[in-house]
Amino acid sequence: MNELSTNSLTFRYSHRLILDRITMEMKAGEVLVLLGANGAGKTTLLHALSRQLLPTSGCVALSNKDISLFTRRALAQNIAFMPQYENRQSEFTVYDVVSLGRTPHCGWWMPFSTKDLIAIDASLEATGLSGERDRQVTQLSGGEWRRMILARALAQDAPILLLDEPTAGLDLKYQFDVLDRIRRMAKERKLVVVVTLHDLNHAAMFGDRLALLAEQSLIAIGSAHEVLTPNLIQRAFHLDVTVIDHPVYGTPFVVPMYPTVPKGEGTQ
Protein backbone atom coordinates (compact mmCIF):
# COMPACT_ATOMS: atom_id res chain seq x y z
CA MET A 1 0.00 0.00 0.00
CA ASN A 2 1.39 3.39 -0.96
CA GLU A 3 1.55 5.94 1.74
CA LEU A 4 3.30 9.23 2.01
CA SER A 5 4.16 10.72 5.38
CA THR A 6 6.28 13.47 6.81
CA ASN A 7 8.05 13.35 10.12
CA SER A 8 8.89 16.63 11.84
CA LEU A 9 9.57 18.25 8.46
CA THR A 10 11.26 21.63 8.90
CA PHE A 11 12.31 24.00 6.19
CA ARG A 12 14.24 27.27 6.26
CA TYR A 13 15.13 29.66 3.46
CA SER A 14 18.44 31.12 4.68
CA HIS A 15 17.26 32.09 8.17
CA ARG A 16 13.56 32.48 7.60
CA LEU A 17 11.54 29.62 8.99
CA ILE A 18 8.97 28.49 6.42
CA LEU A 19 7.77 25.15 7.76
CA ASP A 20 8.14 24.10 11.37
CA ARG A 21 7.99 20.42 12.33
CA ILE A 22 5.20 19.27 10.03
CA THR A 23 4.12 15.72 10.76
CA MET A 24 1.30 14.26 8.71
CA GLU A 25 0.18 11.18 6.86
CA MET A 26 -1.37 10.91 3.44
CA LYS A 27 -3.36 7.79 2.68
CA ALA A 28 -4.10 5.99 -0.56
CA GLY A 29 -7.48 6.68 -2.07
CA GLU A 30 -7.75 10.04 -0.34
CA VAL A 31 -7.62 13.61 -1.61
CA LEU A 32 -5.78 15.87 0.82
CA VAL A 33 -6.17 19.59 0.17
CA LEU A 34 -3.48 21.97 1.41
CA LEU A 35 -4.89 25.35 2.35
CA GLY A 36 -3.20 28.49 3.58
CA ALA A 37 -2.69 32.16 2.84
CA ASN A 38 -0.13 33.35 0.26
CA GLY A 39 3.34 32.57 1.56
CA ALA A 40 2.10 30.07 4.14
CA GLY A 41 4.38 27.41 2.66
CA LYS A 42 1.96 25.28 0.60
CA THR A 43 4.23 25.14 -2.44
CA THR A 44 7.33 24.64 -0.27
CA LEU A 45 5.63 21.68 1.37
CA LEU A 46 4.74 20.18 -2.04
CA HIS A 47 8.31 20.73 -3.21
CA ALA A 48 9.64 18.97 -0.12
CA LEU A 49 7.19 16.08 -0.67
CA SER A 50 8.50 15.65 -4.23
CA ARG A 51 12.17 16.18 -3.28
CA GLN A 52 12.48 19.36 -5.29
CA LEU A 53 13.75 20.89 -2.06
CA LEU A 54 15.67 19.16 0.69
CA PRO A 55 14.22 19.79 4.15
CA THR A 56 16.42 21.50 6.74
CA SER A 57 15.51 18.69 9.11
CA GLY A 58 12.98 15.91 9.33
CA CYS A 59 12.05 13.66 6.45
CA VAL A 60 9.46 12.57 3.95
CA ALA A 61 8.78 8.85 3.71
CA LEU A 62 7.22 6.89 0.88
CA SER A 63 5.83 3.58 2.21
CA ASN A 64 8.11 4.03 5.24
CA LYS A 65 11.26 4.57 3.16
CA ASP A 66 12.95 7.99 3.19
CA ILE A 67 12.49 9.55 -0.26
CA SER A 68 16.09 10.79 -0.31
CA LEU A 69 17.13 7.12 -0.66
CA PHE A 70 15.35 6.74 -4.01
CA THR A 71 17.00 7.45 -7.34
CA ARG A 72 15.34 10.30 -9.20
CA ARG A 73 13.88 7.91 -11.70
CA ALA A 74 12.48 5.50 -9.12
CA LEU A 75 10.98 8.46 -7.28
CA ALA A 76 9.42 9.74 -10.49
CA GLN A 77 7.78 6.36 -11.03
CA ASN A 78 6.12 6.81 -7.66
CA ILE A 79 5.48 10.53 -7.35
CA ALA A 80 4.07 12.75 -10.09
CA PHE A 81 4.33 16.47 -9.46
CA MET A 82 2.45 19.14 -11.37
CA PRO A 83 4.26 22.47 -10.95
CA GLN A 84 2.68 25.90 -10.86
CA TYR A 85 5.09 27.30 -13.44
CA GLU A 86 7.69 26.00 -15.85
CA ASN A 87 9.41 27.11 -19.03
CA ARG A 88 6.79 27.62 -21.73
CA GLN A 89 9.15 28.92 -24.40
CA SER A 90 9.63 25.85 -26.52
CA GLU A 91 8.43 24.84 -29.93
CA PHE A 92 7.11 21.51 -28.65
CA THR A 93 3.59 20.39 -29.43
CA VAL A 94 1.10 19.41 -26.75
CA TYR A 95 1.71 15.77 -27.63
CA ASP A 96 5.50 16.15 -27.23
CA VAL A 97 5.14 17.61 -23.75
CA VAL A 98 2.52 15.13 -22.52
CA SER A 99 4.54 12.18 -23.84
CA LEU A 100 7.53 13.33 -21.76
CA GLY A 101 5.44 12.24 -18.77
CA ARG A 102 6.38 8.67 -19.73
CA THR A 103 10.13 9.32 -19.27
CA PRO A 104 10.34 7.70 -15.80
CA HIS A 105 8.99 4.47 -17.32
CA CYS A 106 10.84 4.28 -20.62
CA GLY A 107 14.09 5.90 -19.51
CA TRP A 108 16.53 8.02 -21.50
CA TRP A 109 16.34 6.39 -24.88
CA MET A 110 13.91 3.45 -25.06
CA PRO A 111 11.17 4.15 -27.63
CA PHE A 112 7.58 4.32 -26.38
CA SER A 113 5.82 0.99 -25.90
CA THR A 114 2.14 0.41 -26.64
CA LYS A 115 1.47 0.86 -22.94
CA ASP A 116 3.15 4.28 -23.03
CA LEU A 117 1.12 5.34 -26.06
CA ILE A 118 -2.12 4.21 -24.42
CA ALA A 119 -1.29 6.16 -21.25
CA ILE A 120 -0.52 9.30 -23.29
CA ASP A 121 -3.77 9.08 -25.26
CA ALA A 122 -5.79 8.38 -22.12
CA SER A 123 -4.44 11.42 -20.29
CA LEU A 124 -4.99 13.68 -23.31
CA GLU A 125 -8.55 12.38 -23.45
CA ALA A 126 -9.03 12.89 -19.70
CA THR A 127 -8.05 16.55 -19.88
CA GLY A 128 -10.04 17.31 -23.02
CA LEU A 129 -6.90 17.87 -25.09
CA SER A 130 -7.29 15.11 -27.69
CA GLY A 131 -8.10 17.65 -30.38
CA GLU A 132 -5.19 19.92 -29.43
CA ARG A 133 -2.36 17.40 -29.59
CA ASP A 134 -0.55 18.98 -32.54
CA ARG A 135 -0.78 22.57 -31.34
CA GLN A 136 2.37 24.34 -30.24
CA VAL A 137 2.78 24.95 -26.53
CA THR A 138 3.41 28.65 -27.09
CA GLN A 139 -0.01 29.07 -28.70
CA LEU A 140 -1.97 27.66 -25.76
CA SER A 141 -4.00 29.80 -23.40
CA GLY A 142 -3.12 29.72 -19.72
CA GLY A 143 -5.91 27.28 -18.94
CA GLU A 144 -5.07 24.95 -21.81
CA TRP A 145 -1.44 24.99 -20.75
CA ARG A 146 -2.39 23.99 -17.20
CA ARG A 147 -4.53 21.13 -18.50
CA MET A 148 -1.58 20.03 -20.60
CA ILE A 149 0.81 19.77 -17.65
CA LEU A 150 -1.93 18.02 -15.70
CA ALA A 151 -2.18 15.55 -18.59
CA ARG A 152 1.58 15.02 -18.35
CA ALA A 153 1.35 14.32 -14.61
CA LEU A 154 -1.47 11.84 -15.31
CA ALA A 155 0.56 10.15 -18.06
CA GLN A 156 3.30 9.64 -15.48
CA ASP A 157 0.92 7.09 -13.94
CA ALA A 158 2.36 7.35 -10.43
CA PRO A 159 0.54 6.19 -7.29
CA ILE A 160 1.16 9.59 -5.70
CA LEU A 161 -0.04 12.77 -7.33
CA LEU A 162 1.07 16.19 -6.05
CA LEU A 163 -0.72 19.07 -7.73
CA ASP A 164 0.21 22.70 -7.20
CA GLU A 165 -2.88 24.78 -7.94
CA PRO A 166 -4.31 22.62 -10.72
CA THR A 167 -7.36 24.88 -11.09
CA ALA A 168 -5.64 28.27 -11.30
CA GLY A 169 -6.65 30.10 -14.46
CA LEU A 170 -9.15 27.48 -15.61
CA ASP A 171 -12.69 28.13 -16.81
CA LEU A 172 -15.33 27.33 -14.21
CA LYS A 173 -16.31 24.15 -16.04
CA TYR A 174 -12.75 22.88 -16.14
CA GLN A 175 -12.12 23.80 -12.50
CA PHE A 176 -14.87 21.40 -11.48
CA ASP A 177 -14.08 18.87 -14.21
CA VAL A 178 -10.44 18.68 -13.12
CA LEU A 179 -11.25 18.39 -9.42
CA ASP A 180 -13.93 15.80 -10.10
CA ARG A 181 -11.57 13.77 -12.26
CA ILE A 182 -8.79 13.94 -9.68
CA ARG A 183 -11.16 12.79 -6.97
CA ARG A 184 -12.52 9.96 -9.09
CA MET A 185 -9.00 8.77 -9.97
CA ALA A 186 -7.96 8.89 -6.33
CA LYS A 187 -10.82 6.53 -5.50
CA GLU A 188 -10.57 4.23 -8.53
CA ARG A 189 -6.81 3.81 -8.61
CA LYS A 190 -6.23 4.21 -4.88
CA LEU A 191 -3.92 7.17 -5.43
CA VAL A 192 -2.47 9.43 -2.78
CA VAL A 193 -3.47 12.91 -3.94
CA VAL A 194 -2.18 16.13 -2.39
CA VAL A 195 -3.44 19.30 -3.97
CA THR A 196 -3.12 23.00 -3.12
CA LEU A 197 -6.21 25.11 -3.72
CA HIS A 198 -7.21 28.68 -3.05
CA ASP A 199 -10.96 28.24 -3.01
CA LEU A 200 -12.09 26.98 0.40
CA ASN A 201 -15.44 25.86 -0.99
CA HIS A 202 -13.79 23.76 -3.69
CA ALA A 203 -11.66 22.25 -0.94
CA ALA A 204 -14.77 21.43 1.09
CA MET A 205 -16.48 19.79 -1.91
CA PHE A 206 -13.58 17.73 -3.26
CA GLY A 207 -11.19 17.12 -0.36
CA ASP A 208 -11.49 14.08 1.88
CA ARG A 209 -9.28 15.84 4.37
CA LEU A 210 -8.11 19.42 4.55
CA ALA A 211 -4.81 20.62 5.98
CA LEU A 212 -4.51 24.24 7.01
CA LEU A 213 -1.06 25.86 7.04
CA ALA A 214 -0.44 29.03 9.03
CA GLU A 215 2.20 30.40 11.38
CA GLN A 216 4.77 28.03 9.80
CA SER A 217 2.92 24.95 10.98
CA LEU A 218 -0.08 22.79 10.44
CA ILE A 219 -2.78 24.42 12.57
CA ALA A 220 -5.49 21.95 11.62
CA ILE A 221 -5.91 18.76 9.65
CA GLY A 222 -9.13 16.81 9.32
CA SER A 223 -12.52 16.80 7.65
CA ALA A 224 -13.97 19.93 6.08
CA HIS A 225 -16.27 20.39 9.07
CA GLU A 226 -13.33 20.25 11.46
CA VAL A 227 -11.06 22.59 9.52
CA LEU A 228 -13.36 25.18 7.98
CA THR A 229 -14.44 26.94 11.17
CA PRO A 230 -14.61 30.74 11.51
CA ASN A 231 -11.89 30.65 14.18
CA LEU A 232 -9.35 28.69 12.18
CA ILE A 233 -10.07 30.67 9.01
CA GLN A 234 -9.58 33.91 10.94
CA ARG A 235 -6.22 32.62 12.20
CA ALA A 236 -5.02 31.46 8.78
CA PHE A 237 -6.41 34.11 6.45
CA HIS A 238 -7.19 37.07 8.78
CA LEU A 239 -10.70 37.10 7.38
CA ASP A 240 -14.12 37.18 9.07
CA VAL A 241 -16.39 34.50 7.69
CA THR A 242 -19.68 32.83 8.36
CA VAL A 243 -19.78 29.12 7.69
CA ILE A 244 -23.12 27.70 6.59
CA ASP A 245 -24.10 24.26 5.31
CA HIS A 246 -24.00 23.93 1.56
CA PRO A 247 -27.64 23.75 0.41
CA VAL A 248 -26.95 20.85 -1.99
CA TYR A 249 -23.98 18.87 -0.65
CA GLY A 250 -24.19 19.60 3.06
CA THR A 251 -20.49 20.43 3.11
CA PRO A 252 -19.39 23.58 4.95
CA PHE A 253 -19.80 26.67 2.79
CA VAL A 254 -17.60 29.64 3.64
CA VAL A 255 -19.04 33.12 3.18
CA PRO A 256 -16.66 36.06 3.77
CA MET A 257 -18.26 38.90 5.76
CA TYR A 258 -17.84 42.37 4.30
CA PRO A 259 -19.96 45.18 5.82
CA THR A 260 -19.98 47.24 2.59
CA VAL A 261 -21.84 44.57 0.62
CA PRO A 262 -25.56 45.43 0.86
CA LYS A 263 -27.66 42.60 2.25
CA GLY A 264 -30.90 41.35 0.79
CA GLU A 265 -31.29 43.85 -2.01
CA GLY A 266 -30.99 41.17 -4.69
CA THR A 267 -34.05 39.33 -3.38
CA GLN A 268 -36.56 42.16 -3.64
Place this chain on the structure above:
Amino acid sequence: MKNPIVMIVLAVACLIALAMINLVSGAVAISATEILLCIFGIEPGSLSETEQTIVLQLRLPRVITACLVGGSLGLAGVGFQSLFRNPLADPYVIGASSGAGLGVTLAVVLGLQATALGLSGVAASAAVGSLLAVAVVFAMGSMGRRNSAFTLLLAGVAVSSMINAVASLLMYLNDNSMVVIMAWLMGSLAANGWTVVLATTIGSSISYGILWAMSRPMDLFLLGDATSQSLGLDLFRFRLLLVVASTIATASAVAAAGIIGFVGLIAPHIARRLIGPRHVWLVPMSACVGAAIMLVADVVARTIVAPAEMPVGILTALLGCPFFLFLLLTRNDTHEATR
Protein backbone atom coordinates in the same frame (compact mmCIF):
# COMPACT_ATOMS: atom_id res chain seq x y z
CA MET B 1 4.43 18.50 -40.11
CA LYS B 2 7.19 17.51 -42.49
CA ASN B 3 8.30 13.91 -42.15
CA PRO B 4 11.59 14.05 -40.20
CA ILE B 5 13.02 10.93 -41.82
CA VAL B 6 12.52 12.43 -45.28
CA MET B 7 14.20 15.62 -44.09
CA ILE B 8 17.25 13.71 -42.79
CA VAL B 9 17.53 11.76 -46.07
CA LEU B 10 17.34 15.02 -48.03
CA ALA B 11 20.01 16.56 -45.80
CA VAL B 12 22.35 13.62 -46.36
CA ALA B 13 21.74 13.84 -50.12
CA CYS B 14 22.63 17.55 -50.01
CA LEU B 15 25.81 16.71 -48.09
CA ILE B 16 26.87 14.19 -50.73
CA ALA B 17 26.23 16.72 -53.49
CA LEU B 18 28.22 19.40 -51.66
CA ALA B 19 31.04 16.94 -51.04
CA MET B 20 31.16 16.22 -54.79
CA ILE B 21 31.38 19.93 -55.56
CA ASN B 22 34.27 20.21 -53.10
CA LEU B 23 36.05 17.25 -54.66
CA VAL B 24 35.75 18.67 -58.15
CA SER B 25 36.83 22.20 -57.39
CA GLY B 26 40.52 22.99 -57.26
CA ALA B 27 43.44 24.15 -59.35
CA VAL B 28 43.71 20.85 -61.21
CA ALA B 29 40.54 20.11 -63.20
CA ILE B 30 39.35 16.54 -62.66
CA SER B 31 35.83 15.48 -63.63
CA ALA B 32 33.33 14.14 -61.11
CA THR B 33 33.11 10.74 -62.83
CA GLU B 34 36.87 10.31 -62.77
CA ILE B 35 36.97 11.23 -59.09
CA LEU B 36 34.26 8.71 -58.23
CA LEU B 37 35.97 5.98 -60.25
CA CYS B 38 39.25 6.78 -58.53
CA ILE B 39 37.79 6.82 -54.99
CA PHE B 40 36.01 3.51 -55.41
CA GLY B 41 39.09 1.97 -57.04
CA ILE B 42 37.49 1.28 -60.41
CA GLU B 43 39.74 1.94 -63.42
CA PRO B 44 42.27 4.07 -61.56
CA GLY B 45 44.36 4.06 -64.72
CA SER B 46 42.41 6.88 -66.35
CA LEU B 47 44.03 9.38 -63.96
CA SER B 48 47.72 10.18 -63.75
CA GLU B 49 49.71 9.37 -60.60
CA THR B 50 49.68 13.02 -59.53
CA GLU B 51 45.94 13.37 -60.07
CA GLN B 52 45.32 10.26 -58.01
CA THR B 53 47.42 11.68 -55.19
CA ILE B 54 45.50 14.96 -55.36
CA VAL B 55 42.16 13.15 -55.10
CA LEU B 56 43.05 10.50 -52.54
CA GLN B 57 45.61 12.26 -50.35
CA LEU B 58 44.52 15.90 -50.52
CA ARG B 59 40.92 16.46 -51.55
CA LEU B 60 39.20 13.40 -50.07
CA PRO B 61 40.65 13.66 -46.53
CA ARG B 62 39.99 17.38 -46.62
CA VAL B 63 36.32 16.90 -47.54
CA ILE B 64 35.89 14.27 -44.84
CA THR B 65 37.60 16.49 -42.27
CA ALA B 66 35.33 19.39 -43.23
CA CYS B 67 32.27 17.19 -42.70
CA LEU B 68 33.54 15.90 -39.35
CA VAL B 69 34.53 19.35 -38.10
CA GLY B 70 31.22 20.93 -39.14
CA GLY B 71 29.25 17.99 -37.79
CA SER B 72 31.07 18.14 -34.45
CA LEU B 73 30.46 21.86 -34.16
CA GLY B 74 26.77 21.31 -34.95
CA LEU B 75 26.59 18.66 -32.23
CA ALA B 76 28.41 20.78 -29.67
CA GLY B 77 26.10 23.69 -30.51
CA VAL B 78 22.99 21.60 -29.84
CA GLY B 79 24.53 20.33 -26.62
CA PHE B 80 25.42 23.72 -25.20
CA GLN B 81 22.19 25.38 -26.35
CA SER B 82 20.31 22.64 -24.52
CA LEU B 83 22.50 22.91 -21.43
CA PHE B 84 21.89 26.66 -21.11
CA ARG B 85 18.37 26.63 -22.57
CA ASN B 86 19.70 29.53 -24.57
CA PRO B 87 19.83 29.76 -28.35
CA LEU B 88 22.89 32.03 -28.16
CA ALA B 89 25.15 29.41 -26.63
CA ASP B 90 27.84 28.04 -28.93
CA PRO B 91 30.52 25.34 -28.60
CA TYR B 92 32.96 27.80 -27.06
CA VAL B 93 30.59 29.29 -24.48
CA ILE B 94 32.28 27.83 -21.40
CA GLY B 95 35.90 28.19 -22.26
CA ALA B 96 36.75 25.61 -24.94
CA SER B 97 38.21 28.25 -27.27
CA SER B 98 40.32 29.99 -24.65
CA GLY B 99 41.58 26.62 -23.43
CA ALA B 100 42.51 25.72 -27.00
CA GLY B 101 44.21 29.09 -27.38
CA LEU B 102 46.33 28.54 -24.31
CA GLY B 103 47.13 24.99 -25.41
CA VAL B 104 48.32 26.17 -28.83
CA THR B 105 50.29 29.04 -27.32
CA LEU B 106 52.08 26.75 -24.89
CA ALA B 107 52.82 24.18 -27.59
CA VAL B 108 54.26 26.80 -29.93
CA VAL B 109 56.19 28.66 -27.26
CA LEU B 110 57.63 25.47 -25.79
CA GLY B 111 58.26 24.04 -29.27
CA LEU B 112 56.28 20.86 -28.60
CA GLN B 113 57.15 18.16 -31.15
CA ALA B 114 55.28 15.11 -29.86
CA THR B 115 52.31 13.70 -31.73
CA ALA B 116 49.22 11.88 -30.47
CA LEU B 117 46.57 9.90 -32.35
CA GLY B 118 47.97 11.23 -35.59
CA LEU B 119 47.61 14.81 -34.45
CA SER B 120 50.50 17.24 -34.37
CA GLY B 121 51.67 18.48 -30.98
CA VAL B 122 49.96 21.82 -31.52
CA ALA B 123 46.62 20.25 -32.51
CA ALA B 124 46.70 17.79 -29.65
CA SER B 125 47.46 20.50 -27.11
CA ALA B 126 44.62 22.60 -28.52
CA ALA B 127 42.22 19.70 -27.91
CA VAL B 128 43.64 18.96 -24.47
CA GLY B 129 43.55 22.69 -23.63
CA SER B 130 39.86 22.96 -24.45
CA LEU B 131 39.00 19.79 -22.52
CA LEU B 132 40.93 20.99 -19.47
CA ALA B 133 39.44 24.48 -19.54
CA VAL B 134 35.90 23.10 -19.63
CA ALA B 135 36.75 20.59 -16.89
CA VAL B 136 37.95 23.43 -14.65
CA VAL B 137 34.84 25.49 -15.43
CA PHE B 138 32.54 22.55 -14.75
CA ALA B 139 34.28 21.74 -11.46
CA MET B 140 34.02 25.35 -10.32
CA GLY B 141 30.45 25.72 -11.51
CA SER B 142 29.37 22.61 -9.63
CA MET B 143 31.12 23.54 -6.40
CA GLY B 144 28.68 26.23 -5.33
CA ARG B 145 25.59 25.50 -3.32
CA ARG B 146 23.34 26.57 -6.17
CA ASN B 147 24.63 24.31 -8.88
CA SER B 148 22.72 25.59 -11.88
CA ALA B 149 23.45 26.14 -15.55
CA PHE B 150 23.67 29.84 -14.79
CA THR B 151 26.52 29.36 -12.29
CA LEU B 152 28.27 27.28 -14.92
CA LEU B 153 27.91 30.05 -17.48
CA LEU B 154 29.36 32.67 -15.13
CA ALA B 155 32.20 30.37 -14.11
CA GLY B 156 32.86 29.92 -17.84
CA VAL B 157 33.09 33.66 -18.42
CA ALA B 158 35.45 34.14 -15.46
CA VAL B 159 37.73 31.20 -16.23
CA SER B 160 37.96 31.99 -19.96
CA SER B 161 39.01 35.56 -19.39
CA MET B 162 41.71 34.42 -17.02
CA ILE B 163 42.96 31.79 -19.48
CA ASN B 164 42.88 34.37 -22.26
CA ALA B 165 44.96 36.72 -20.14
CA VAL B 166 47.59 34.03 -19.54
CA ALA B 167 47.67 33.16 -23.26
CA SER B 168 47.99 36.84 -24.19
CA LEU B 169 50.81 37.31 -21.71
CA LEU B 170 52.68 34.34 -23.18
CA MET B 171 52.18 35.71 -26.71
CA TYR B 172 53.33 39.15 -25.60
CA LEU B 173 56.51 37.71 -24.10
CA ASN B 174 57.17 35.63 -27.24
CA ASP B 175 56.07 37.99 -29.96
CA ASN B 176 57.98 36.14 -32.69
CA SER B 177 55.66 33.13 -32.37
CA MET B 178 52.50 35.24 -32.42
CA VAL B 179 51.88 34.88 -36.15
CA VAL B 180 52.07 31.09 -35.99
CA ILE B 181 49.66 31.00 -33.07
CA MET B 182 47.19 33.42 -34.65
CA ALA B 183 47.26 31.59 -37.97
CA TRP B 184 46.48 28.35 -36.20
CA LEU B 185 43.68 29.82 -34.11
CA MET B 186 41.96 31.43 -37.08
CA GLY B 187 40.90 28.03 -38.25
CA SER B 188 41.90 26.23 -41.39
CA LEU B 189 41.34 22.90 -43.05
CA ALA B 190 44.58 23.11 -45.03
CA ALA B 191 47.38 20.56 -44.63
CA ASN B 192 45.11 17.93 -43.11
CA GLY B 193 45.82 14.45 -44.33
CA TRP B 194 44.30 11.15 -43.32
CA THR B 195 46.00 11.25 -39.92
CA VAL B 196 43.64 13.92 -38.61
CA VAL B 197 40.56 12.08 -39.88
CA LEU B 198 41.06 9.23 -37.41
CA ALA B 199 41.16 11.36 -34.25
CA THR B 200 38.26 13.52 -35.36
CA THR B 201 36.13 10.52 -36.30
CA ILE B 202 36.65 8.94 -32.89
CA GLY B 203 35.81 12.18 -31.07
CA SER B 204 32.72 13.06 -33.05
CA SER B 205 31.33 9.51 -32.98
CA ILE B 206 31.58 9.30 -29.19
CA SER B 207 29.94 12.67 -28.88
CA TYR B 208 27.20 11.82 -31.37
CA GLY B 209 26.45 8.55 -29.59
CA ILE B 210 26.10 10.18 -26.18
CA LEU B 211 24.08 13.15 -27.40
CA TRP B 212 21.68 11.09 -29.47
CA ALA B 213 21.10 8.70 -26.58
CA MET B 214 20.31 11.74 -24.44
CA SER B 215 17.75 13.21 -26.81
CA ARG B 216 14.76 12.57 -24.56
CA PRO B 217 16.40 14.00 -21.41
CA MET B 218 17.41 17.02 -23.51
CA ASP B 219 13.76 17.53 -24.52
CA LEU B 220 12.76 17.21 -20.90
CA PHE B 221 15.47 19.56 -19.64
CA LEU B 222 14.11 22.31 -21.85
CA LEU B 223 11.01 22.46 -19.62
CA GLY B 224 13.02 23.55 -16.60
CA ASP B 225 15.04 22.15 -13.70
CA ALA B 226 12.09 21.38 -11.42
CA THR B 227 10.03 19.67 -14.10
CA SER B 228 12.86 17.56 -15.44
CA GLN B 229 13.84 16.54 -11.93
CA SER B 230 10.31 15.52 -11.05
CA LEU B 231 10.22 13.42 -14.22
CA GLY B 232 13.23 11.45 -13.07
CA LEU B 233 16.20 13.34 -14.46
CA ASP B 234 19.30 13.40 -12.28
CA LEU B 235 20.39 16.94 -13.09
CA PHE B 236 24.03 16.61 -12.07
CA ARG B 237 24.57 13.45 -14.08
CA PHE B 238 22.70 14.92 -17.05
CA ARG B 239 24.74 18.15 -17.06
CA LEU B 240 28.00 16.27 -16.65
CA LEU B 241 27.29 13.94 -19.59
CA LEU B 242 26.05 16.80 -21.74
CA VAL B 243 29.16 18.87 -21.07
CA VAL B 244 31.46 15.88 -21.64
CA ALA B 245 29.81 14.95 -24.94
CA SER B 246 29.64 18.52 -26.25
CA THR B 247 33.21 19.27 -25.23
CA ILE B 248 34.60 16.15 -26.86
CA ALA B 249 32.89 17.29 -30.07
CA THR B 250 34.33 20.80 -29.70
CA ALA B 251 37.81 19.52 -28.93
CA SER B 252 37.87 17.21 -31.94
CA ALA B 253 36.78 20.06 -34.20
CA VAL B 254 39.41 22.35 -32.67
CA ALA B 255 42.15 19.75 -33.06
CA ALA B 256 41.37 19.29 -36.75
CA ALA B 257 40.73 22.86 -37.81
CA GLY B 258 41.43 25.40 -35.09
CA ILE B 259 38.72 27.72 -33.88
CA ILE B 260 35.89 28.00 -36.36
CA GLY B 261 33.25 30.46 -35.32
CA PHE B 262 29.52 30.66 -35.99
CA VAL B 263 28.99 27.13 -37.35
CA GLY B 264 28.15 25.75 -33.93
CA LEU B 265 25.83 28.68 -33.29
CA ILE B 266 23.82 28.68 -36.50
CA ALA B 267 23.71 24.98 -37.38
CA PRO B 268 21.27 24.12 -34.54
CA HIS B 269 19.08 27.11 -35.48
CA ILE B 270 18.82 26.07 -39.11
CA ALA B 271 18.26 22.46 -38.06
CA ARG B 272 15.49 23.49 -35.67
CA ARG B 273 13.75 25.31 -38.50
CA LEU B 274 14.03 22.34 -40.79
CA ILE B 275 13.03 19.58 -38.40
CA GLY B 276 11.52 21.02 -35.21
CA PRO B 277 12.64 21.08 -31.58
CA ARG B 278 12.73 17.36 -30.69
CA HIS B 279 16.34 16.35 -30.08
CA VAL B 280 15.95 12.86 -31.51
CA TRP B 281 15.83 14.56 -34.96
CA LEU B 282 17.57 17.79 -34.06
CA VAL B 283 20.85 16.13 -33.08
CA PRO B 284 21.44 14.34 -36.41
CA MET B 285 20.04 17.27 -38.40
CA SER B 286 22.30 19.76 -36.67
CA ALA B 287 25.33 17.60 -37.41
CA CYS B 288 24.30 17.47 -41.10
CA VAL B 289 23.74 21.22 -41.29
CA GLY B 290 27.08 21.92 -39.58
CA ALA B 291 28.85 19.64 -42.05
CA ALA B 292 27.08 21.31 -44.99
CA ILE B 293 28.09 24.78 -43.82
CA MET B 294 31.72 23.71 -43.50
CA LEU B 295 31.72 22.20 -46.98
CA VAL B 296 30.34 25.40 -48.49
CA ALA B 297 32.72 27.57 -46.48
CA ASP B 298 35.71 25.44 -47.45
CA VAL B 299 35.00 25.50 -51.18
CA VAL B 300 34.53 29.28 -51.05
CA ALA B 301 37.67 29.76 -48.93
CA ARG B 302 39.68 27.80 -51.48
CA THR B 303 38.35 29.49 -54.60
CA ILE B 304 37.62 33.11 -53.67
CA VAL B 305 41.26 34.21 -53.51
CA ALA B 306 42.78 31.35 -55.55
CA PRO B 307 45.57 30.33 -55.78
CA ALA B 308 45.89 31.57 -52.18
CA GLU B 309 43.52 30.34 -49.49
CA MET B 310 41.46 32.21 -46.94
CA PRO B 311 41.34 30.95 -43.31
CA VAL B 312 38.01 29.15 -43.24
CA GLY B 313 37.26 30.42 -39.72
CA ILE B 314 37.21 34.00 -40.98
CA LEU B 315 34.93 32.97 -43.80
CA THR B 316 32.38 31.17 -41.61
CA ALA B 317 32.10 34.28 -39.46
CA LEU B 318 31.77 36.51 -42.54
CA LEU B 319 29.09 34.35 -44.15
CA GLY B 320 27.48 33.19 -40.94
CA CYS B 321 26.73 36.55 -39.42
CA PRO B 322 24.41 37.96 -42.12
CA PHE B 323 22.72 34.59 -42.45
CA PHE B 324 22.11 34.47 -38.72
CA LEU B 325 20.65 37.98 -38.75
CA PHE B 326 18.37 36.94 -41.60
CA LEU B 327 17.14 34.00 -39.53
CA LEU B 328 16.52 36.23 -36.52
CA LEU B 329 14.60 38.82 -38.47
CA THR B 330 12.40 36.41 -40.39
CA ARG B 331 11.60 34.17 -37.43
CA ASN B 332 7.87 34.06 -36.68
CA ASP B 333 7.67 35.63 -33.30
CA THR B 334 4.09 34.89 -32.30
CA HIS B 335 5.05 33.75 -28.84
CA GLU B 336 7.50 36.49 -27.94
CA ALA B 337 4.74 39.02 -27.37
CA THR B 338 2.76 36.78 -25.06
CA ARG B 339 5.65 36.42 -22.64
